Amino acid sequence: MSKTGHRRPIAVVGPTATGKSDLGLDLAEAVGGEIVNIDAMQQYRGMDIGTAKLPVDERRGITHHQLDVLDVTETATVARYQEAATADVERILASGRVPIVVGGSMMYVQSLLDDWQFPATDPDVRAKWEAVLADGGVAAVHEALRRADPAAAATILPTDGRRMVRALEVVELTGLPFAASQPVVGDPRWGTVILGVDRDTADLDERIEKRTDLMFELGLVDEVHALIARGLRDGVTAPRAIGYSQVLEYLEGKCDLDYARERTFIGTRRYVRRQRSWFRRDHRIRWFDGADPNVAADALRVVDSEVL
Incomplete structure (x- = not known):
């Protein structure tokens, strides 16, 4: 049994750079929990600086799962x-501890908490659409998806080639719209x-800019060099x-370093807006301000009230 008697998992979700990791650690300490990462890119070994992965010495001795489980050559x-992650959650529950699921990868959250049953895949069909993406870029797969499933084309970000390829594969295999x-x-x-963490937009933009600058100062370029090898x-x-x-x-040699840094900041800010839009549609999430010094205590009160 956990320290508070709480046995249900807790998920801490929301946009990047809002303070989810700190809240997750605070809750894990309070209820006797273990962290289950739900950030897609933090699964990769060696991708540490650019994903803001917590160093081992900052994890407060709390066990973390689904970190460093993939090589960069593997597909997430x-x-x-x-x-x-399902196996991790059930193993933690069986041990009498509390799974604390922390991260902001949108479809990963939905797959774990809503028991998403995935349509079958077909390597040949996937390869066909991957070839279209490779040859014609995202514009080509977006146009193909627009013809096959206009609703999916309207909702999937037109720069998200990989998801458009998956949508085309599902539509071809099932004969149904991707939404089905x-x-x-x-x-x-x-x-x-499910707890959500967000911040004032101006505050969050400033945090993203500072985080981006820090990543480059800490050696993101050297990290990428090492990963290329x-x-x-x-x-x-x-x-x-x-x-x-x-x-x-x-x-x-396609751009200078200042441009790479600026595009990293802009890309992160754009991703944060998508995360916010996605998570705000989920009526189950109880929201907290990551800038509030009492956020951990307030979140724990919500957790305790859900148990009673």
Whole structure:
């Protein structure tokens, strides 16, 4: 039994740079928990600075799961994460401790908490649309998706080539719109208490800018150099991560370092707006201001009230 008697998982979600990691650690200490990462890019070994991964010595001795589980040459998939993280959550619960799911990767959150059943995949169909993406870029797959499923084309970010490829694959295999394969938001698995962390937009933009500058000061360029030697350019998902893709362009002579830094900041800010829009649609989330010094105490009161 946990320190407070709480046994249901707790999820701490929301936009990047709002303070989710600190709140997750505070809650883990209070209820006797273990952290289950739900940030897609933090799954990669060696992608530390650019993902703001907590160093081991800042984890307060709390066990973390789903960090450093992939090489940069491997493809991060929602399906793989769902299977592995589900096993982690159930193992933690069985041990009498509390899973604290922390992160902001939107579809990963939905896959874990809504038990998303994924449509089948077909390597040949996937390869066909991957080839369209490689040959014609995101504009080509966006146009193909617009013809096949206008609703999906209107809702998927037109720069998200990988998700458009997946949508085209699902539409071709099922004969149904991509939306038909999406999960329905209902009662969260395991009765998970879902907490959201956000901040004032101006405050958050300032934090993102400072975080971006710090990443470059701490050696993001050197980190990418080291990852190139480990096959970063051969990966599908890792080299597309915000910060890493911009530094790769710099190292390839396509831009200067200041431009790479600026594009990293802009890309992160844009991603934050998408996260905010996505999570705010989920009526189950109880929201907190990450700038509030009492956020941990207030969140714990909500957690305790959900148990009673």
